[in-house]
Amino acid sequence: MSYIAKPSVAHKRLEKNAHGLTVRDYEGSLSTLCAGCGHDSITAAIIQAFWRLNIEPHRVVKLSGIGCSSKTPTYFLREAHGFNSVHGRMPSVATGAAAANRELVYIGISGDGDSLSIGLGQLCHAIRRNVNLTYVLENNGVYGLTKGQFSASADVGTKAKRGQVNRQQPIDPAMLALTLGATFVARSFSGDKAQLVPILEAALRHRGFALVDVISPCVTFNDHQGSTKSYMYTREHYHEVVEADLVPLRTPIETKQGEGEARQVRLHDGSLVTLRSVEPGYDPTDRDAAYLHLRKLAKAGEVATGLLYLEEGESDMHEMSNTSDTALVNVPFEELCPGQDALQKLMNEFR
């Protein structure tokens, strides 16, 4: 944390997006996390993704639970709507908010503790419902805020800062999401914005639940030797399987040159995602194959990254639950609250 505010002065030649805004306009207040925390770098990636997608900050809802990671919505999009829920309960608040107003863009920020321990059930059900939400899981293998206890994502054999070794099996959020039928599953690393930003962009444009598991080293409690979630370890075991690139609607498509097989998936809003398999034979649109491949890499101690699985066109929560097309705030009061008689009529139907 810093005592001075980040100066408002910016580079005069900072690029502007379609709304005439610079990335600086997508910032929030200054982070109070430890200097060097991976979470801050993810915050910066989120800022870039929203800026590049030309999403106006006030059209965004940012939600979180409890944890260092869950503090971060304060640090981006100061003009967005925000909700800091209780520990592990962000998914249900997000579900409710999305049901009430489908016109806004939803992003939930959580940690491995918040998502995989106390909030595991909530996470699973949000995936099942296919809530139209970008779910960023800032994964550092510990409960950072409560001083570094192992979380449920800690690998077997990883060492705590005081030397204890974890013996319990980890929960891999990406594999969990695949088994639960998630339609967008990605993993990235806070130290690789070149990969993370396009993934976040695709996730924000995806209709339905998008899980983005981001390895995010805790510099204070989990960046030492022997940790499997440190900057060094992650870089050494980094294994990119699929490279993703989002081509927004109405932008002429120029296929980037690169290694591997390319697939294109058209998203609901018309934009195109190019998925290039860096790993030969990997098919990011085949759920079962993806699952098997991830298991294989996990066993080998590799961190598989990239947009691992994408399926567009599945029903999302709005379709399945037949929610209101119009945001409830825009429904005239008489319609939203039709009065005692209407209620009585409805009640009678259940008699």
Next chain:
Amino acid sequence: MQPTDTRDPDYYHRVVDCQWACPAHTNVPEYIRLIAQGKYTESYMLNRQSNVFPGILGRTCDRPCEPACRRGRVEEKPVAICRLKRVAADLKGEVDHLLPTAPEEKNGKRVALIGAGPASLTVANDLLPLGYDVTIFEALPKPGGLMRTNIPSFRLPAEVLDTEIDYVLRMGAKVHYDHRIESLKALLDEGGFDAVFVGTGAPKGKELDLPGRQEASANVHIGIEWLEAVHFGHVEKIGEKVLVIGVGNTAMDCCRSSIRLGGTSVKVMARKDRRYFKASPWELEDAEEEQVEIIENHSPAEFVLKDGKLVGMRFEIVEWHEDDKGRLRSKTVGDTVIDCDDVILAIGQDNAFPWVERDIGIEFDEWGLMKVDKTTFMTDRPGVFVGGDAAWGPENIIWAVAHGQQAAISIHKYCQGKSLTDRAPNALELTSSKMGLHEWSYANSYNPKPRSKMTHVDLAARLKEFSLEVELGFDPDQTALEVRRCLNCDIQTDFSSSKCIECDACIDICPTSCLTMTPVAEESKLRLALTVPATNLDQPLFVSDALPQTKRVMVKDEDVCVHCGLCAERCPTAAWDMAKMDLKIPHAK
């Protein structure tokens, strides 16, 4: 691109744009911080170390530092560096005990300085403390050169001039006033000096040979001579309608003096348009504030006389355009006569050395200037040195000071029989400014306030009293605000690549997008690969050694870093430090 060698003193020196641009390399950020702490005396003395005349320069300096100031790139206007220098000079306490003194015991060497302008005075300032016997010959009855005779007292009060010149002369210089040197040969042959310094300036105002010039001579004045005559009280008034020809800084002093000596319609006649004016913008502003009219695109053609008396001047009206080679060309589009009582010519100065014999081993160039070595300031005749306006034509006070300092180093070496070209390089010292977790030894928060404006005395009062100083100086509130506009560019962002864990924290926090981690490339490619492309080629890039984890490099575009220290504050491993630079610039010693 190769990794930057930040231990080369020039790299960090260049980051301090003002200090780099100042001919005498005044430590501007440090003197501003001293003012901020109320240490005016210390600030004054720090200034004096580099520029010898802080009180004079705080009012009159050409201030090459200000256009260079980083703040001007970050927003619009530079820090009012010069104005702050005056604050230090005006508010300083007792300095007598801090000034340099000459030793009782002399070193036995005698040096003659010709002229008592800022160049010679600087040489005296640097040589007297070393035990030299210094003799100054000055043609006029008082010291100061053009600072005294040409810069009008409403810009530079005599007391300020007298005080600061006395700080030098009191060390025991022997000054012969009203003593013009008519023959350098005689001085060299008969003076018995070990070295001679020529600081005689560029004393000849340029002529304008147009029809009618001779006939009108009673009312046509050469700018610098006229200003000198005003200074000595030989001229006390001028006609009502005055035309000043030329639009340099001399013209500004001529027109503003005319307004005070009876001119009611004073016009500055410029051949070109405003874009090409030589006068500093603030001098133009000050003149216009005093109701001087500045007329563009009028090229003088003829002095118009009636009954043998000057009544006006004919001008060709011209338009300017650039030809296909980019050279400026004019086209005459009309003709006009403007009435006047007097004309002042302010179209430049020339050097004149009728008193320097051509057969004494000093080479001259095609413009009649002595050939002077750019580093040593020595002529082809060993032991004869030149500096200030006398060396390469008219410049300004701060250049005269810088020349004087270098010449003093050379003279000292020469008198000791040492090599003149073997000069000590600048030395760099870096000290961390870290005081605690989030605390630095300097105020690192950014003050977004705009530049303070100088207040001036009332217009009517100025016209009544010639010597009334126009600028009032900054008041305490303005000072407090202005000092915090300085970006502390001497507190350097010092990087140790071996400590970096590539967490991105510094890059994400930097308010002005200076930092990027990227694969190394040649400079032209690297400049375009940055967070914001580094298109200001005048500003250097810092490139680190390969980073430990990914072998990329950390690149910093120095252009608009505001030295807020946030990169260092957010760095978990202290790979960035905010290190205070102390640059030791050698003087004669």
